[in-house]
Amino acid sequence: MALQRTFSLLLLLLLTLLELGLSSYGDENRMYQRFVQQHVDSKVANRNESYCDLLMQRRKMTSRYCRYFNTFIHEDIWKVINICSTTKIRCRNGEMNCHESVVNATDCTLIAGFKAPDCRYWAMTGTRRVVIACEGNPGLPVHFSS
Template sequence: MAPQRTHSLLLLLLLTLLGLGLVQPSYGQDHMYQRFLRQHVDPDVSTGSDGYCNLMMQRRKMTLHQCKRFNTFIHESIWNIRSICSTANILCKNGKMNCHEGVMKVTDCKETGNSKAPNCRYRAKASTRRVVIACEGNPEVPVHFDR
């Protein structure tokens, strides 16, 4: 009787965590969410410089084999970013209707065009602007920076 009760309690705990959104149900979705975090989220900084872009693009492994031409870092808490997913759906660049928009503090890093991996060089542009993010899952989490 004890193993059945333990099993029932574990199942109840898992369902509770799923309901609260603390456990992601899909490996694919979780992988995309983790990639989004690595490539686009830096809440510890309020604005970025050229040196910031050069360092972060390398640290976040976006310069290993070739220089990523453009990347945006969002300087907000993950909870503020995730809240965008609860806004109205809008059309993404790829034609899907799973994008959402909000205003965030960001640093856009643009490759200078004359550097070679892994020593890529970037120009930074810090601003507060409208961003568009694709969200998926239940609960919805950001999985792609659209624009």
């Protein structure tokens, strides 16, 4: 009887831990997908003057109000993920889960408009240092810091 009760408690504990692990993985995965949606454009073909206007709209960052600033990283997704394997640095919020690298990117800065569809952006393209926060094991990018 005692052995059966111990087994039942261990099984309950295992199922609880498994559920907690899966739910946290789901949160990290959603944050990673959001990061990619908002900050990765590896297949960029033409970064002309309307690049930011179009991409900010397509990526749903102007659905209610115009987002003031956003950066798109123009690297293969695996290179972006590999940033999480570099040395950890302190984030602006004090956490120690940030990593930095130099990437090709476009910064989009709002120059006109307040609400969609009137959002107009200025694009600045080049190679620059970025800092991203990573979560999970293995680490996935979940937040663009700078």
